[in-house]
Amino acid sequence: MQQTFIDDIQSQVSRLLATQLDGEFKVISYPSGFNYGITYGNNAYFNQATLQDIDTLLGVASNGMMDLTGASFSTLYTQIMPGVTFSFSQQDSARMDKQETAASSQVTSIVTEFANAGGTFSNPLPFGGRLQDVFNQLNKQWGALDKLPDGLSALRNAIGSYKSAAGDSYALRNRYYAATARIAASLDNTLHPSTTNGGMEVDASHCYVGYTPNKLPSANQLLGSLNTVDNAVSVQINLSSFKSDASDLSISGSTDFTIPLADVLGISVNGSESYDLSRYTSSLSDVTIDITYPGVTMFPSLPSALSADNTTGWYANDILQEVAVKTGQDATGYKLQGTEYDIEQLFGPGKAFSRLKTFVISQQPTITLTFTGANESRITSDLEVGASMSLSLFDLFELGSVSGSYSVKSVDTASSSGTVTVAFGPPQVSGTIPLQQQVAYVMGGVAAYPPDNL
Numbered sequence: 194m195q196q197t198f199i200d201d202i203q204s205q206v207s208r209l210l211a212t213q214l215d216g217e218f219k220v221i222s223y224p225s226g227f228n229y230g231i232t233y234g235n236n237a238y239f240n241q242a243t244l245q246d247i248d249t250l251l252g253v254a255s256n257g258m259m260d261l262t263g264a265s266f267s268t269l270y271t272q273i274m275p276g277v278t279f280s281f282s283q284q285d286s287a288r289m290d291k292q293e294t295a296a297s298s299q300v301t302s303i304v305t306e307f308a309n310a311g312g313t314f315s316n317p318l319p320f321g322g323r324l325q326d327v328f329n330q331l332n333k334q335w336g337a338l339d340k341l342p343d344g345l346s347a348l349r350n351a352i353g354s355y356k357s358a359a360g361d362s363y364a365l366r367n368r369y370y371a372a373t374a375r376i377a378a379s380l381d382n383t384l385h386p387s388t389t390n391g392g393m394e395v396d397a398s399h400c401y402v403g404y405t406p407n408k409l410p411s412a413n414q415l416l417g418s419l420n421t422v423d424n425a426v427s428v429q430i431n432l433s434s435f436k437s438d439a440s441d442l443s444i445s446g447s448t449d450f451t452i453p454l455a456d457v458l459g460i461s462v463n464g465s466e467s468y469d470l471s472r473y474t475s476s477l478s479d480v481t482i483d484i485t486y487p488g489v490t491m492f493p494s495l496p497s498a499l500s501a502d503n504t505t506g507w508y509a510n511d512i513l514q515e516v517a518v519k520t521g522q523d524a525t526g527y528k529l530q531g532t533e534y535d536i537e538q539l540f541g542p543g544k545a546f547s548r549l550k551t552f553v554i555s556q557q558p559t560i561t562l563t564f565t566g567a568n569e570s571r572i573t574s575d576l577e578v579g580a581s582m583s584l585s586l587f588d589l590f591e592l593g594s595v596s597g598s599y600s601v602k603s604v605d606t607a608s609s610s611g612t613v614t615v616a617f618g619p620p621q622v623s624g625t626i627p628l629q630q631q632v633a634y635v636m637g638g639v640a641a642y643p644p645d646n647l
Contacts, residue, residue, distance in 0.1 A: 197444050223260060273529070278527070299358050454474075547641065
């Protein structure tokens with residue numbers, strides 16, 4: 194029954210957004226909602242709450258449904274990256290040893306000329322010793338070894354002689370420098386986002402890691418789409434053949450299920466009294482539940498990629514692609530060292546390093562209950578217009594908080610056929626609620642499982 198309900202929403206959203214979705218739409222649970230005020234104020238700062246929603250890890254709840262966990266994707270990234278190293282295969286290491294033994298005099302010349310030019314060696318030395326330290330320092334200062342100035346001609350000549358005698362080793366040491374510099378830049382840009390490295394300003398003195406601001410809609414664009422009520426998805430649930438604790442149920446005309454009434458709809462009134470449908474129904478009752486999600490809207494969100502020169506962005510998918518393939522292998526490249534994280538638990542569907550690359554949101558859903566042959570006096574007594582409510586649907590979705598942010602909008606008992614219609618909905622957004630605190634309903638989205646599916 195739960196899966197039928199989810200399948201119905203997924204099918205409708207997939208049809209509605211067929212030309213826009215960049216993958217398979219999945220229903221996601223995220224009760225706190227999406228802060229749609231992406232920017233705010235005269236300075237158009239980015240809303241940190243919005244960026245935290247976008248930056249949330251995707252997980253699987255205890256009921257098996259996909260959810261947004263509230264934990265940070267970029268934070269997990271900063272926990273993974275310190276364990277990433279660049280290392281050489283046994284074959285490449287042996288080739289380097291052989292070439293550098295044959296070119297030992299050139300290696301000595303490089304170290305000597307570096308010291309003669311006023312260079313000082315790092316303490317501790319990096320992997321690869323003094324020669325690698327020279328490569329690292331010169332690459333960092335001048336951008337490339339072949340860009341050394343004329344004032345360092347003796348050092349430049351020594352490096353040229355080494356390159357001629359040990360070409361493979363020369364290339365691999367340069368590659369090692371570039372790789373370690375990329376790891377360091379990625380981690381630093383993530384831990385210390387700024388306006389210069391592509392961070393997104395959330396106030397005058399703080400930035401959040403970048404999420405491709407050129408691809409994010411503005412708050413006005415989101416509001417316009419959310420208010421396009423024709424972009425709606427509706428699900429109808431019909432219940433009949435009520436027994437004391439169960440009934441037959443169909444969803445949008447599907448095959449009937451027999452389901453415990455307590456599992457259909459839980460109603461909490463004013464944060465205290467809690468009921469299910471058995472309170473209002475008898476064997477002669479029929480109930481229709483209409484659920485509508487107005488203003489269905491989608492938008493993409495991608496972490497800002499670390500640039501080729503390491504100056505902007507933070508997310509290096511190229512590093513993680515090698516990590517996923519080469520960790521534990523005898524290969525030259527990026528690998529994940531240590532035991533804190535296992536790549537088998539990090540990467541892939543259902544694993545820890547997952548996120549939504551496309552969000553699908555809507556206005557808060559409305560729910561209408563139509564009772565036939567039910568206990569009208571109890572309905573009108575319990576569900577008074579204006580009463581504060583929270584609703585639990587199928588043990589999957591919570592609408593309203595414990596204190597009840599939903600309310601009864603109307604109760605219609607005027608029908609000549611003996612029906613009672615009760616409409617529930619969220620409160621109207623008050624002008625006193627700042628834009629950056631207003632939320633939309635998260636219907637779901639397209640999952641991403643980096644590094645294979647960013």
